[in-house]
Amino acid sequence: MNERAARKESGMPVQPSGRATDFDANAAIAAVEAEMLAHLQTDAPALAPLYGMMRYHLGWATAAFAPERANGGKRLRPLVCLLCCAAAGGDPAYAIPAAAAIELVHNFTLVHDDIQDNSASRRHRRTVWSIWGAAQGINVGDGMYAIAHQALLGLRGRGAAAEKVLDLMAGFDATVLRICEGQFLDIGFESRWDITADDYLAMIGGKTAAIFAYAARAGALLAGADEARADAFERFGTAIGLGFQVRDDLLGIWGDPAVTGKDAADDIRRRKKSLPIIMLHEHAGEKDRHALESVYASAEVAPGDVATVITMLDAAGIHDACQEQVERYHTRAAALLNESRASGPAGAALGGLIERMAARDA
């Protein structure tokens, strides 16, 4: 069965031209945000603050629950989902419930991550737990995960066949489980030094890349892509997800505080074992390795210690080695975009997204 026939059979719309029409990313993200927001409401006054905390985290409410438009993140994952849907020849309007679910589930993991990392600020604002306490923070995340499923089930109202929705639900929770597996490894790394760069890449494969992979795959499946094509899109998502995290690790050490919104060398201050640190530890001589371990063993990292670690990183050429890693992932992503036969304006937009992500400063 060809894709057009498969799409028709699964109840998905078939565009007359078989190609994506012009892709308006801003309009697409606005539609995803409207879909998310519709799920974060209640008629019960006693429960209003619970949903207010969720809207606060997403940048749509102040801590007093008044409407606002603060920075709620880049919405990269839903954008990838909609672009992959369009680039596979589908109508992204039908993928909006999936895109909304993906952004909600990503944010549920952030709400919990902030508690696990003891982070008091995110996107220049206080974190949920730091305002309302860890108990409510855990609960806000749990509720947002439940709501993400309700958002995904919105596919039922958009013509997707029941079996396809079930496949997408299965992939959705398998993805969250991979994120939890990555998070489990990441927390474990805090007390270990016997971590290789490969261990680290396996960890971010779950913690960061799995949701990008799902976003790309879900978009393709909702466009009626067959298994092989959906797999190519999924591998594309994995590649950009890995590149995204390694670039993030670079910015966590060498990023400009005025642009990232984080303190300078924030990851070193917070003794995070990001890829640059693991590469340094793996390749450094005994003296440097001991110096690094001793900085990370101290209860608080002094400014002089931060400078020492950066000097070691620079001497070992870690910045450039990491950026080369980012570019390898993005080269792979471009090849997979080709293999997935991504086409039309959305295909071109995905190509542009790869380049922007590899060079992003925030």
Added chain:
Amino acid sequence: MNERAARKESGMPVQPSGRATDFDANAAIAAVEAEMLAHLQTDAPALAPLYGMMRYHLGWATAAFAPERANGGKRLRPLVCLLCCAAAGGDPAYAIPAAAAIELVHNFTLVHDDIQDNSASRRHRRTVWSIWGAAQGINVGDGMYAIAHQALLGLRGRGAAAEKVLDLMAGFDATVLRICEGQFLDIGFESRWDITADDYLAMIGGKTAAIFAYAARAGALLAGADEARADAFERFGTAIGLGFQVRDDLLGIWGDPAVTGKDAADDIRRRKKSLPIIMLHEHAGEKDRHALESVYASAEVAPGDVATVITMLDAAGIHDACQEQVERYHTRAAALLNESRASGPAGAALGGLIERMAARDA
């Protein structure tokens, strides 16, 4: 369309007699546990401890992840699901994935609840977070919630129609959201005294009763019950869930430590605003109300304070008032069992369960 025809159309088995066969509760729970356990495994050695922590919480592994059979809870919710399926004329074997999902989701909420309540022990064993830290505890709960969905999707392999599985998935996450709403209210109660018994019952309607209601409804739907009959089963579940929690509140103050496994008057020591305390506060004179508030305002509740509160509770006849509440719920449950036309050995077993739950000591 009658139920038999509906069951046939939805792909569910129709028993030749149209009635439940003998119900072996022990065998049913063993089958649910086997289904749960099958989901709590991994082939990746690096990830084994994550699944080990989940099995530990459920009583199937020691803290070193060696197999054991410890107390993992009463498995009441999956039992209700399977009994309701059989009592509505279905084959409970087909509801096992739903029953496993229900017990997994219940336990995910317990893992998080222990962190939120700062509880170091449950069922005579240390809690997950108290062994592996709050960060891993949050992650274990998140992963278990993801796995609960995978368990529920196991219905696909047992002949349930895709649309019915989607309905059950929608109800599943709506239930978790109700649990989160209840948890939000419960946490908020900690810092308030303007709570009425009605506020409290609304809170436990979410936190405790919603999952019993879902268990009963899911069992009935999987037996092919129509909406009206499934609603009656659901209201039955709500009634036993409310009764369960109020009985729990009684045991949290007057329970026998040797039987409950908790300290004597544990809820007062832990300054929990359970129903007896709220009823006392609502009906007490100004002097007693102030005495109660002052005990709950102290950082630690002294043994003499516990005795003072129990004396006030006994003088106000709160124990008996609460037990009457339990019995009202269970009388309502019995009427709803009748309304739902629960029949056969499983219907009788549900009647017996009501009586045991109203009088339980642990």
